[in-house]
Amino acid sequence: MKLLVLLGLVAVSDSIVNIPLTRVKIMRKTCSEKNMLNNFLKKHAYRLYQTSSPGSNIATHSLRNFQDMIYVGNITIGTPPQGFQVVFDTGSSDLWVPSIFCTSPNFYEYKHLLPDHLSLPLPPSSHVMFRHNESSTYRHTNKTFSIKYCSGRMKGFVGRDTVRIGDLVSTDQPFGLSVEQSGFEGLPFDGVLGLNYPNLSVTGCIPIFDNLKNHGVISEPVFAFYLSKSKPEGSVVMFGGVDKSYYQGVLNWVPLIQAGDWRVHMDRISMEGQTVACYGGCEALVDTGESSILGPRRLVDKILRLLGAKPQGSEHYVSCSAVNTLPSIDFTINGINYPLPAQAYTIKDSSGVCYINLEADPESTSTETWIVGVVFLRQYFLVYDRGNDRIGLALAV
Known part of the structure; x- marks a missing residue:
């Protein structure tokens, strides 16, 4: 049975709110060697669902570009507020951050509230952990959940507290608190804020965007992403409307295959x-939580061969001197062509080698599916329209 909650929600601003952030560098090579980056990034909504158990106000929230990998932003939870860096992820639906139950001296005081399989302590985490005992508005629940990724896992329970995204406030918001997790060590974010549909919620709770929408905190049931191509600052996610200064021309609207994803x-x-x-057509999942373009292995291998890319470990490289001669990869969606130039799908690493940001999806499906991630979204402004079950694309400024 899904947890039913009654939330009090408050919007404290009728204008666009920009929260400036700076970039924190992280080496892709280090993450790859530790097998951490792909453990998190190679996922999308239907995979999580299948492998897991149960006015005019525009709020603009800035995001940080982590060395051409992924974008994160700040939220706060609790009273007084505790800050976290999270991935704003359109490939999942739940908000979760690490808990201190496993590492806190108070763990055994609360151990009886958790099932036996969630009671094993973890070593101290490098991430910020939510300190429930320091929040006067926190409420515990007995609901637990687990998420399995391609490699790694996360187990936890659901709590309730005040969550703030910029000037948008949701009180008594349900969110996940991890007790066990693997595959996230050393990554430059603490948790995930899912922006997909509520039917994909692993925790079974109403996502924060739906609560903002349902209670009229945002004037329109939309959110949008502008991801900077190279600058560490300037990326934003905006809620409740669209700032036209972030794109060129007109928005091209594309209906979803079905509501719910x-x-x-x-x-x-x-x-x-x-x-x-x-x-003859295929499916594409537009996912802000994925850094690359992912597709079926045989087709990805074909494109890599056509580009003249050479394998080295898990990556495929080309000569950096050849990048300007490579063709664009053109994605045609709803009759509109969206070219991805070679400068966008290649990235130069610290050793001076240029690799292709195109990967084979380890999961096979009956329908040809491509995961369109950040490498594509940096070229195009994206609007996610829940009210009309569609997305809008336009060339980013």
């Missing part, structure tokens, strides 16, 4: 006018 129909993927994948 941010998947859309893609017509084809082509290079130099020739279709190279998605013959």
Whole structure:
């Protein structure tokens, strides 16, 4: 049975709110060697669901670009507020951050509230942990959940407290608190704030965006992303409306395949006018929590061969001197062509090697599906319209 909650929600601003952030560098090579980066990034909504158990106000929230990998922003939880850096993820639906139950001296005081399989202490975490005992508005629940990723896992329980995203405030908001987790060590964020549909919630709770929408805290049931191409600052996620200064031309609207998931129909993927994948159409999941472009292995391998990329470990490289000669990869969605230039899908690492940000999805599905991640979204401004079950795309400024 899903947990039913009654939330009090308050909007304290009718204007766009920008929260400036700076970039914290992290080496992709280090993460790859420790097998941490892909453990988190190679996931999307339907995989989480299948492998897991049960006015005019625009709030603009800035995001940080972590060395061309992923974008995070700040939220607070509790009273007084405790700050966390989270991934604003359209591929999942739940908000969760680490708890201190396993490492706090007070752990055994609360041990009886948790099932036996959640009671094993973990070593101290490098992430910020939510200190429930320091929040006067925190309420504990007996609801537990678990999430399995491609490699690694997270187990925890649901608590309730005041959550703030910029000037948007949700009181008594249910959120996940991890007790056991693996695959996140050393990554530059504390948790995840899911922005997918509520039917994909692993915790079974109403996501924070739905509560903001349902209680009229935001004037329109939309949110949008502008992800900077190179600068560490300037990226934003905005709630309740769209700031037209972040894109050029008009928004092209694309209906979802079905309400309940941010998947859309893609017509084809082509290079130099020739279709190279998605013959006859396929599905695409537009996912802000994924850094790369992911697709079926045989088609990804074909594109890499056409680009002349050479394998080295889990990556594929090209000569940096050849990048300017590589063709764009064109994604045609709802009849509109969205080219991805070579400068966007290649990244130069610290050793001076240029790798292709295109990967084979380890999960196979009956329908050809591509995960369109940050490498694509840095080129195009994205609007997620829950009111009309559609996404909007336009060339980013």
